[in-house]
Amino acid sequence: MLEVCDNGPGIPESEREQVLERFYRGSNHEVQGSGLGLSIVQRIAAQHSARLLLGGGPDSRGLLAQVQFPVR
Structure with missing residues (x-):
């Protein structure tokens, strides 16, 4: 498993x-970007038979992204 956690707006x-x-920017328009990052991560994970899971970060702040790879 690969985990990335931040303390941003979540x-x-x-x-x-x-x-x-792709290109979905969400309701927080103060954050810069084109809305491609997580769709790219999901596609790469799928190519490796992995799953991308998104959750809340610690103390309900930020985002926790997990890429779960299959056991081989």
């Missing part, structure tokens, strides 16, 4: 599926 639970779509 992603509301209601938007976590949508942020995996």
Whole structure:
């Protein structure tokens, strides 16, 4: 498993599926970007038979992204 956790504004639970779509920017328009990062991560994970899971960061701040690889 690979985990990345930040302490930024996070992603509301209601938007976590949508942020995996290309060019979706979410409701926080103060954050810069094109909305491609997480869709690219999901595609790479799928090419390696892995799953991308998004959750809240520690203390309900930020985002926790997990890439779970299959046991071989």
